[in-house]
Amino acid sequence: MNGLIKFLTIMIFFAASSVLAGEYTATNALKYVITDGVETEDGTLIGLTAEGVWSDSRGNSGKVFCVGTRGKTLKAFCNSTDQDGDVQNSTATRVGTEGRGVLSGGTGKYANVTGTCSYQLAAFDKESLVGLITLQCTDNQ
Amino acid sequence: MRKYFSFCFYFLILFLISFKSSYGQDFTLTQTIKWSIGTEIQTPEGIIKTLGVDGAYIDSRGHNGIITCVGSIGDVLKADCNLKDQDGDISYLDAYREIGGADGVSKMSGGTGKYQNVSANCVYQIAASNQNVSVGLVTMQCKNN
Numbered sequence: 457m458n459g460l461i462k463f464l465t466i467m468i469f470f471a472a473s474s475v476l477a478g479e480y481t482a483t484n485a486l487k488y489v490i491t492d493g494v495e496t497e498d499g500t501l502i503g504l505t506a507e508g509v510w511s512d513s514r515g516n517s518g519k520v521f522c523v524g525t526r527g528k529t530l531k532a533f534c535n536s537t538d539q540d541g542d543v544q545n546s547t548a549t550r551v552g553t554e555g556r557g558v559l560s561g562g563t564g565k566y567a568n569v570t571g572t573c574s575y576q577l578a579a580f581d582k583e584s585l586v587g588l589i590t591l592q593c594t595d596n597q
Numbered sequence: 598m599r600k601y602f603s604f605c606f607y608f609l610i611l612f613l614i615s616f617k618s619s620y621g622q623d624f625t626l627t628q629t630i631k632w633s634i635g636t637e638i639q640t641p642e643g644i645i646k647t648l649g650v651d652g653a654y655i656d657s658r659g660h661n662g663i664i665t666c667v668g669s670i671g672d673v674l675k676a677d678c679n680l681k682d683q684d685g686d687i688s689y690l691d692a693y694r695e696i697g698g699a700d701g702v703s704k705m706s707g708g709t710g711k712y713q714n715v716s717a718n719c720v721y722q723i724a725a726s727n728q729n730v731s732v733g734l735v736t737m738q739c740k741n742n
Contacts, residue, residue: 485732510725511724519725579629586651586653588629
C-alpha cells in the first residue's frame, strides 16, 4: 500500500511539473550602446541600451530591446518582440558573465507568462560591443 | 597468441572510434554579427557593395571568441572571415550565400595554432536579424574534413 502511494505521489509530481513548468533555451545576439557614467556611492554607474535579435528552442524568434545600467551589477529591463508581434517583458541582473532573468508577462501569448532564466555572456567583442547571450529558462507554460 | 591478437583487434577498434570522435566529428557554431555596408560599384553582374562584419561566436567544441569578415554583397554575399578564439588562434573561413536564398555555405581552411591543419565544410542560416541595428544571429553546422 505504501509503495502504491509513493508511486502515485511521484507520478503526480512529474505530471504537475510538466504542466506547471516548461523549460527552454534561447540565444540573444545584442549590440550595446553605452552612455556617459555618473558617480554614485557604489562607484561609477553607466547607462546602456542593448538591441538585437533572439531565437529560442520553442521555434520563436524576434527582436529584443533593453535599457539599463551597469555598475558593479548590470541591471536591465527588456522587451522581446516575437514573429507574431507579441511582446515579452523581462528583467536581467548580471554580475560578471553569469546573470539571472525574470520573465514578467507581456502582450498576446506572453500576457500571463512568468518564469526565471539563468544566462551567460558566452562571447563578447569589445571593439564592436556585440555580445552573444545564452539563456536557460523555466516558465509556467 | 590468439588472446594477443584479440587484444590488438579490440585496441585497434577503440583507437579508431576515439580517433573518429576527435577528428571526424560534426560541430556547430553560433555567431552574433553586426554588419556595415559601404561603397557600391557597378559590375557586369550588377551593383555590389562592400561588406564588413564584426561579432562574437561560440562553438560546440568549447571555443569562443570574436569574428571579423570582409566581403561584398550584391545578388550574392561573398566574404572571408577570421575566427579568433580565446587562445588567440585564428581559423580562416569563407562564406557564400545567395541573397533571398536558403542556407549559405562556408568553408574553413586552416589558420594559425590549433587550426593550422583543420578544414571543414559548413552550412549556415540567418536565424534572426534586425535590420534597424544591423545585428544578426547566425547558426552554422560544420563537418570536419
